């Protein structure tokens with residue numbers, strides 16, 4: 407893994423935005439994988455700024471959101487689709503027809519996951535996958551456990567993950583849905599390149615374990631050690647246990 411450590415979280419976020427811009431300059435038809443969460447907020451703000459300054463266009467690009475809560479559609483507060491819209495999609499020129507997300511409110515979640523896998527494959531696969539990381543080592547919503555799923559699937563969220571996501575629901579963990587739909591580990595690992603960002607001391611241990619520890623289903627992000635092109639963007643706090 408190719409690690410870069412920045413003085414501040416803001417610098418790490420902006421550097422990741424510039425990484426995306428360079429990829430788009432090389433390939434305007436880039437297919438991006440996009441996470442929600444607090445971590446990418448600075449990156450998304452910088453992408454909006456660069457787009458409004460005329461320095462980057464997404465008009466030929468495609469985006470796939472990484473995951474979504476079960477029961478929530480794109481309009482509902484707390485949904486990742488709404489989060490992405492508010493932080494990024496409103497301010498860039500991605501063609502709405504090429505913005506793809508999992509519909510958490512789909513009546514048949516299993517066929518929704520199948521549809522998503524097929525849509526990703528039909529787009530030619532993901533070129534640059536942006537990732538955050540959960541404090542327990544999850545990526546997307548691939549939670550630690552006895553096994554991992556390769557394809558997009560429905561997940562039962564761990565209590566710790568629901569607590570970590572309570573901010574999207576007014577701080578009330580009880581309102582965080584107990585299930586989600588997520589790209590699988592295979593879906594993520596098939597991306598041509600992966601750029602994972604983590605900031606803050608609370609991510610320091612999981613970053614050290616992800617990079618230096620055993621590859622194990624108990625820490626899903628450790629599987630990134632098997633991928634040939636992973637970049638890791640850290641602030642000093644998140645890198646403090648390396």
Ligand code: GLP
Pocket residue numbers: 441442443444445446472473537538539540541545546547567570571
């Ligand atoms: C959520 C998302 C992940 C995200 C992670 C970290 O559970 N499913 O995609 O990377 O949490 O979130 P944050 O960036 O807010 O720490």
